[in-house]
Amino acid sequence: MSESHFTVQYGDDIAGAAKQHARPEKSKPFAYGTAGFRMNADLLDSVTFTVGILAALRSRKLQGKTIGVMITASHNPARDNGVKIVDPYGDMLEQSWEKHATELANTPTGEIKQAYERLAREVFKSENREEAHVIIARDTRPSGKGLVKALTDALEAMGAKYIDYGVLTTPILHYLTRATNTQNDSHPYGEISEEGYYKKLAAGWKTAMQYKKPEGSLTVDCANGVGADALKKFLKYMPAEDDESGGIKINVVNGRTDDPSVLNEKAGADYVKTGQRAPESFDGKPFERWCSYDGDADRIIYYFTETGNVFRMLDGDRIATLAASFIGNIVEKAGLADKIQIAVVQTAYANGASTKYIEERLKLKVECTPTGVKHLHHVASRYDIGVYFEANGHGTVLFSQNALRQIRKADPQSPAQLEALTTLQALTEFINQTVGDALSDMLLVEVILAHQSGDGEHSIAKWFTTYTDLPNRLLRVEVADKNSFTTVPDTAERKLQTPEGMQGKLDELVAKYTSGRCFVRASGTENAVRVYGEAASKHEVDNLLQSVEVMIERGEAANKVAQSS
Ligand SMILES: CC(=O)N[C@H]1[C@@H](OP(=O)(O)O)O[C@H](CO)[C@@H](O)[C@@H]1O
């Protein structure tokens, strides 16, 4: 740590303000995890206060750029909440700062001022008098309002300027953060308002859907969360339902944002994906398109039923393959295939059949990263076009400066080339460049399906048949200490380092199954380990996962005996 002794500006009132948001004495250590801090809302007051301190510090460190703070616990039950920091261009807080967030959150209340000053000296290196700017939003949880108070008390004590945008989806807050910080650039991201976001998405949609009309209707399950408000407002900017050019009928279900207790209850993207079933209120007819958002509208899962009530789900892997195949196609049609390199980024949870399809059929590069969108986003941004999705439906498509330049300067030589370029340009407009976004991803899927429809087959059924998923299962196993499960670096969490010897046993079990694949890792958001497995048949997956669960439980039992003797 730096020993410099310059005066730390601001923060004189922190000690007093912190007392209003005291850290509970016996709380377990807090950690800034995969998606910020997330836990039972009753424990979050002091943590959110410290996030306010850090957000102001980060803004000053970045010459007064605007930092976003989102208060949400996404797909968790209504009693939970969470808080995360958004960096100036709308991406997640830079990883090297996560430890600062953790350290401040765990500082006893009486020592906050000293901890802040120590940290300020470490990160500033010299005196800093920048103005700090922070913008805030929250989802529909009842605890959100009180947590915003904790946050703004810290911002006021830090002398930071802030705007509280109230209840918004997570992706809209990311949009606003980027729009604010690019307003003076040659290509500003968009108008700095919630309406600006809707207008940008609707304009891109209209361009991409010239002369196209989607087949049938789409029903959106909004998990009784903030996505419902956003979708209803957004629809006012869309063409009329019966418009031959881009008109679409969208039904909103589970849109009760007035009763926050039903948030994510038997509905939403996580309920559908983890249970591989429709939301409880589902009443779709065969081949009708449905999709589910999660509680803060940054994830999306599609589904439909076939005749005979067979449930078919199209998750993040499917959205990634659909997007990569469509975009690959129009890049080629636009005559840009040799100038724009496309890659798909997945995690180890991606179904093996999707990876094989991308590599062998689409002939595109696939990268595998550790769990958590921040890792995928980072890798995707290295490519001209980076398509990234977690299997749970969280992801987007990133366009690099080079890709945007190539698209802008291309000179179409035929009507087909012009159409491809126009569609591509429109995609760059409405696909959220900051983070996964259910609303924007929904438009992407709908544009693609509309472009691919018209041969008499249901476009969603055709999408489902592009490849067959390997039967798979995800298990959650409670263990005494999830931290005893570590993975080998640079294996994207696919190989265990500890407990010692466990990976060898796992390999032996997997080898017994056709197309078997299985890995174990500690969850970053819950106190448990996750086991993911695939094999040629459902029966084999069940057997494989059961034997892995037994292996973990035996390991736990042996550990217990060793510790008590
Ligand atoms: C298997 C799985 O779905 N894991 C989820 C879950 O992370 P874990 O670290 O596995 O708890 O929550 C993350 C944050 O929402 C999400 O990014 C991730 O995909």
Ligand SMILES: [Mg+2]
């Ligand atoms: Mg979410």
